[in-house]
Amino acid sequence: MICDHCGEKEAHVHMTRISGGEKQELHLCQKCAEKSDQLGISSDVFSFPKMLSGILSKSQSGSKQMAKSEQLSCANCGLSYQEFTERGLFGCSQCYDSFADNLDYIVQKVQGSKAHSGKVPRDKFPDHQLTLKIKELREELEQMVREEKYERAAELRDEIKEIEERLADSDGE
Amino acid sequence: MANDSESRIDLELGSWLKEEGKSSEVVISSRIRLARNLSSRPFPNRAQEEALKDIDDEIAEVLLEFGRTGLKRYNLAELNDLEKLTLVEKHLLSRQQSRESGGRSVYLNEEQTISIMSNEEDHLRMQFIAPGEELDTAWQEASSFDDLLDERLDFAFDRKYGYLTACPTNLGTGLRASVMLHLPGLSLAGSIKKLLGSIGKFGLTFRGLYGEGSEAEGSIYQLSNQVTLGRSEEEIIESLESVLGQIKSQEKKTRAEIMAEREAEIKDRIFRALGVLKHAYSLASMESVRLISLLLLGRCYGIIKIEREKLFKLLIKTRPAHLQLLNGGSLPPEERDLKRAEIFRRELAGV
Numbered sequence: 001m002i003c004d005h006c007g008e009k010e011a012h013v014h015m016t017r018i019s020g021g022e023k024q025e026l027h028l029c030q031k032c033a034e035k036s037d038q039l040g041i042s043s044d045v046f047s048f049p050k051m052l053s054g055i056l057s058k059s060q061s062g063s064k065q066m067a068k069s070e071q072l073s074c075a076n077c078g079l080s081y082q083e084f085t086e087r088g089l090f091g092c093s094q095c096y097d098s099f100a101d102n103l104d105y106i107v108q109k110v111q112g113s114k115a116h117s118g119k120v121p122r123d124k125f126p127d128h129q130l131t132l133k134i135k136e137l138r139e140e141l142e143q144m145v146r147e148e149k150y151e152r153a154a155e156l157r158d159e160i161k162e163i164e165e166r167l168a169d170s171d172g173e
Numbered sequence: 174m175a176n177d178s179e180s181r182i183d184l185e186l187g188s189w190l191k192e193e194g195k196s197s198e199v200v201i202s203s204r205i206r207l208a209r210n211l212s213s214r215p216f217p218n219r220a221q222e223e224a225l226k227d228i229d230d231e232i233a234e235v236l237l238e239f240g241r242t243g244l245k246r247y248n249l250a251e252l253n254d255l256e257k258l259t260l261v262e263k264h265l266l267s268r269q270q271s272r273e274s275g276g277r278s279v280y281l282n283e284e285q286t287i288s289i290m291s292n293e294e295d296h297l298r299m300q301f302i303a304p305g306e307e308l309d310t311a312w313q314e315a316s317s318f319d320d321l322l323d324e325r326l327d328f329a330f331d332r333k334y335g336y337l338t339a340c341p342t343n344l345g346t347g348l349r350a351s352v353m354l355h356l357p358g359l360s361l362a363g364s365i366k367k368l369l370g371s372i373g374k375f376g377l378t379f380r381g382l383y384g385e386g387s388e389a390e391g392s393i394y395q396l397s398n399q400v401t402l403g404r405s406e407e408e409i410i411e412s413l414e415s416v417l418g419q420i421k422s423q424e425k426k427t428r429a430e431i432m433a434e435r436e437a438e439i440k441d442r443i444f445r446a447l448g449v450l451k452h453a454y455s456l457a458s459m460e461s462v463r464l465i466s467l468l469l470l471g472r473c474y475g476i477i478k479i480e481r482e483k484l485f486k487l488l489i490k491t492r493p494a495h496l497q498l499l500n501g502g503s504l505p506p507e508e509r510d511l512k513r514a515e516i517f518r519r520e521l522a523g524v
Contacts, residue, residue, distance in 0.1 A: 052341075077215050089294070091219035093212050093329035093337045107334065110342055112376070113403025116335025118346040119316065121323045 003029035052088045052106070074098035130163050137163075181247075182256050184495065187263065187285030187302065190485045194305015197481075198473045199421050201353040201393070202304055205311040207319055208338045208347035209297040212329040216339040217277075217292040225276025225292050232291045235325045236280050242287060242318070244280040249273055255503065258494035264302075264353075267293060287318075294339050295347070297322075306417070308350055308410050316406070335402060345402030350410050352396050352417055353382065357470040358428035359420075360392040361439065368420065375416050376400040383462045390459045391466035391488075396420070432474060443471035451521045455507075456514040461491055479524050491516055 003011045009029035073080040079091035081099055090096065096103060108114050122129070137160050144153040189202045210216060214228050229248075236244055249257065249270065260266035265288040266279050273292075280289040290298040301315040322328075329337040335345035343349070359365050372379045378399045381389020396417060398409045431439055446467035450456070456464075465488050471477035472484070489495060491513045497504050500512060 077219050079219060087218070088341075089218045089339045090216060090337075090341075092215045093210060093331075096331060096334060096337055103334075107341055107344065107402065111344065111400055111402040113345075113400070115333050116331075116345040116402055118335060118348070118405040118409075119319075120335075121328055121330050122320060 001027050003027065005029070052085060052110070072099060127167055130167055134160055134163055134167075181252070182259050182498065183281075183283075183285070184259070184490070184499065186482070186486055186489060187265070189284075189286050189302040189304045190489065191482050192304040193481060194303065194307055196421060197305040199355060199424050200306040200417070201355055202302055203307045203311050204300055204302045204349075204351045204353070205308065205315040206298060206300045206349040206351070207315055208295040208336065208343045208349075209299070209319070209322070209326075210329040210337060210339070211296050212327045212337075214296065217294065217296065218339055220276075220292070222276055228296055229276050229278055229291050232297060232326070233278060235322060236289060238325075239318075239321060243282050244287065244289065245282070247279050247281065249277045249279065250275045255494050255498050259498050262489060262492040262494050265300075266290065267298070269293065295343070306352065306414075306421075308352065308414060312350070312406060312410055342399075343401050346404075346406050346409065348398070348401055348406050348409055350398050350406075350413050352413070354394045354396060354417075354420065354424075355392060355466065355469060356394055356420070356424050357392040357466055358424045358426075358431060361431050361442075362427045364423070364427065365389075365392075365394075368423075372396070372416065375412060377413060377416055384459055391462035393462075393466065428470070428473065439474075440476065443467050443474070443476060447471070447477060447521070447524065450517045451524070452518065453514045455510040456491075456517060457510055458491070458493055458513070461513055461517065462488065477524070479521075483520070487517065487520055 001011045003009050004027050006029060011027035011029050071081075074091055074095045075098060076094035077091035079095055079098075081102070084090060084095070084099065090099075104114050120129075137156050141153055141156040141160065144150070144156060194200070194202070211228065211231070214220065215224060217225060217228075220228065233246055237246060247260075252260075254271075257266060257271040260279065261268055261271045263285065265281060265285060267290065270277065270279065270290050270293045277290070277292040280291075281287065286302050288300045288302070290300075299315060299318065301311045301318070303311045303314075331337055336347040338344050338347055356365065359368060369379055376399050377396060379394060379396050382391075382393040382395050384390035396413065398413055400409070404412075446464040450461070450464050450468070465484055468477055468479065469481070469484055472479055472481060490499070493506075493509055496509050496512055496516075504512065
């Protein structure tokens, strides 16, 4: 078997990577294997840009929007969409706006989801913690109603109301 | 204090490798990594040298101000290749970052439980490491540190996509939670491939830490989350922990099973490993990893009396860059193997 990377030498290192139920195999000669990251089963062939190009080329066939986007570049850092798909890296935070049209598709493919649901910088979105708290309390409230613990449910309802009022106040400021 | 060039890097083990934590017979350590970027600066891959320096200095000013964490800055331009590779072997610097120099730094605390890289793939890559199974603790620490920085730095954040990162694979939480695992039981039973196949379905990655093949040398693996968006940090950690719980119980069960079914063979392997390490005249790097792994297992079975810390110390200190730095300069691989064998003979003489 010939090395997948240099295409010259005999492959002695065989790697299998299973991701999302898909199996990929890679056969490398000693030299190319040493050059690939020493820390395990990663190598150029599986690098993110290569996989991203794969995702994009599949989607591009027949898509007008994708064809249009190839001309796009980021007004802030000058990165072209083409470069992004080749390297798999954005050039600045503005790129997320510049390439917004295609982003949902890419992000969905890469992450299996389109929207963040974790931590938020406190100073920028001071309300966020309260919104989360309300969500949590509502879930507990439903639980209590299901369990017919109406006393606790009433407490929770009041607590939610109070937080909602605080949120409404801060919106008005 | 004026240090000579040999002692710029602390060659001692980090406390996260030295100390025993929860489930540390299987879970060596837990690690939380957060990726953050400054909103108004180009990402490192697109920043010119001057811009990189500015970003590095802006970050330095804020990080060094937090005196209580005792962070020390190492400018990558001032470290030589051996020093950088030593930090890679200590799992405190990424391999990618070790190839870089100007406009980039790594910040470490004295215990080596915090490692912060500036201008890696993102402006900030912050890692918090704890011994044993402690993802929650590490996350709490990481998150409160992140809060502190957030007061001083303007992080790139989008309401919909979360924390913006150079690569979409880190988008959202910017969180990579990982555990370093020692799985000699599952390796000896030939069950690693099966495990590898089932883990992908949970949005997790599993890879060997040493060596290049799919069967990792020394049975040391890293389990981490693949997906960073759409789930909260707590949810990501919880799902990692639940898979970890399965792996842990499988590993423990398998260790007991192989000892019951293949006692003579397993004991023979462990004592042969000890014999080779105690007496070999030349030891290759990966060979020694494989053998130490068996001693760690022997220790867990209670058939070899040796401190865990000593084994990890030997593991790390006999990696190529450590050996050369201890030697005071570069050594060809054959000579390293002699040096490595010499250290093992000396350190294991009383075992």
